[in-house]
Amino acid sequence: MSKKTIKLPISANSLILVIVMLLITVIFTAINPNFLTAANMVNILVASVQIGLTSIGITFLMMTGGTDLSAGAVASACAVFVAWGLQNTPLNWVVLVLLAMVMAAVAGTLNGLMVTKLNLVPFIATLVSQTVWKGVGYLLCNGKPLVLSDKGLSLFCKGRLFGVPYTVYLMFVFFIIFGYILAKTKFGRSIFAIGGNAEAARLAGINSTRIKILCYIMTSVFAALAGIILAGRMNSANPASNANIHFDAITAANLGGVSMVGGVGSISSVVLGVLLVQAFNSGLNMIGVSQYWQYVARGVLLFGSLAIDFYRQRARMKRLLADSMKNL
């Protein structure tokens, strides 16, 4: 091997994300100069908390080869539950948020059990629970958005330190903690192993059932937290407001190099994916693209990400084969 490879401080995939981000910044700013302002950057960060928190759980889950279509519905149901509780019970907002987390954990456990014990395809299992939790959300509020006015909760969701909301700091703290867990702990390593080769992981003594269920729980709980924060920010819990949260989170994770079949990924790249997705969504809003066209655009973005993923895998296989032919 005479050719030296230059070791970059960030992965090739992250580099592409940064370049794409710069590119869309230039385009959006050219159309609407307000895009590149400090205030808007903070706005993007604030709005990214929903996708960001959800993406942490989804990343862990996708790494095991799973997926979750119910996260949005669970998030909404939990947010509505907190608003309902504040109106109808004497309970403190902290207690209600914790109860909502428990509710989310139950949702995650049920998803996990359906996938591991009943052997349902994650897609179908979570499609089932999506409908159920959507129904629960509407039942709790009779189909009408609930006003959410609690001083403590508002402060938690909207309070700022140095001009940046607490929730943004919270998101980054979670990124760091869970980035560490994924990269450096037994739990994280087991996730890599299950996603890489579930049968080999089982034969290596890894309890994949337990770990998969934990990942479903994580996904639901993070989504619920995201949903509650959104409701707190809007002063209103709407059963329909989080419907697409898992879609954006899956896009962010996939852009961040988390393959849909599992086994590869890191939180640090997913952070870039989250920022990219939110910048994309906010930018489309700012340049006046209609809500309906935005749906189309999001679909195209995920499709593009999946296509890149596919070609990346294929290029890798070709490289491996070429290596073998050289060395054997």
Added chain:
Amino acid sequence: MENKIEFRGITKYFPGVKALDNISFTANGGEVLALMGENGAGKSTLLKILNGDYQQTSGEYLINGESCHFSSPSEAVAAGVGVIYQERQVMLQLTAGENIFLGRLPTGAFGHIKTKEIHEKAQKIIDEFGLNMKSTDKVKDLSIAYQQMVEIMKAYSRENLKMIAFDEPTASLSDTEIASLFRIIRKLKAEGKVVIYVSHRMGEIRQIADRVAIFKDGCFVGDSKVEDITDAELIRKMVGRDLGDVFSSLDRNKTIGDVVLEARNVQSPFLKPTSFYVRAGEVLGFSGLVGAGRTELVRAITGVDRMTGGEVFLEGKPLVCKSPHDAIAKGVVMVPEDRKLQGIIPRLSVGSNISVGSLDKLSGFLGHIDLKAERKMGEEGKRNFNIKTPDLEKAIVELSGGNQQKTIVARWMASKPKVLILDEPTKGIDVGAKAEFYSMICQFAKEGIAVILISSEMSEVIGLSDRIIVMKGRKISGEISAMEATEEKLLTMAMMEEHTNV
């Protein structure tokens, strides 16, 4: 017209493996050509290239003088190439007739299927084959042998059938069923089709084949008329090296200790009641044909499959394994037979592939992994087992097959086991690495580990084991000491009905 298939310089690479190396030979119509070779010699890979499952890296094959390239099995079938695999490829819920004409069912003007026509045509073929079944029988109600016949008829029903290949077709057939299969094969041969027959069973080859082509480590070694070659010569060509030397130079001085693992009437959905024991420092070989129940036995013991009866004792204490995790925690570990599907975690690094079996030991409070200890474990594995990799960070899938296997062995040796189970440890790895494995296995026994060695290479079992258990039909059919064992004896025990050792 006489059919003919010519292979010219077929080479096939997989990541980390050169599966076929410049294969050239010709198979003629009107004769049965047996492909022989050890497991991993490349016979199945060649068949998969022929039926479009795999594409060769280089080289070509000509059918009746015409260069062909099939990019999918359906193209191969359409061109008159039929491959009958051990695993049935029939639709169980459909009738025999529907299966025979699947993919080209005759349809009417509005796309409805002409059921009557199918069964008339199919029944004709069934009668021609002289089988006692109806075209309207559902395939799920047929015996395994008849299901296989349906597959053969499916291939046969194509007017343009030029070649039919059988990959170990008799593995699950009884003697009478084998006889009727052979009758069909002779019929195909008489009609001038090219018949390729892959089997490990020497007796069958002598009965049915006219010529034998020998494969070794992905190379075509040579061919011969069946009557011109003795079993011994054939085996020597298949093995292709004087393994006597490899084995006699091994350091086998050691002391055999107490019984470490004992199985009493162990049973699983895939295994009849089976009992055996293995001592510390002993290499216990398991011989038998593929599907004899050897893998199923160790899977039941290590908690991979559910045990439905019997008991296992480890150092005299009952060992109950609900999952592989339990077995590993107690020191009973297994290097599984399918490296790619059950062994490696492809995208993880070599280092992580070693440590993944010892995560409990490497992780502390709150589950964080001691990266220093992990690194040390990896370095030791790399050094002790001579794993050829530039560094531990390299993804395991980028190594050669032999080095991948060494990594899996390193994974389990790092967990400091009491019982090491090796299921076909040298399958599909090159000769040099094989020799390394042999001395490793002896070394493990020397260190006092009880080693269970499952291998379809009889020379390997004989050369390494202290004692050999032969399995047949999902139970033990006999036991023999390594001193007395010969390949013929093992083969006899593996194939004969009801053999008792004296």
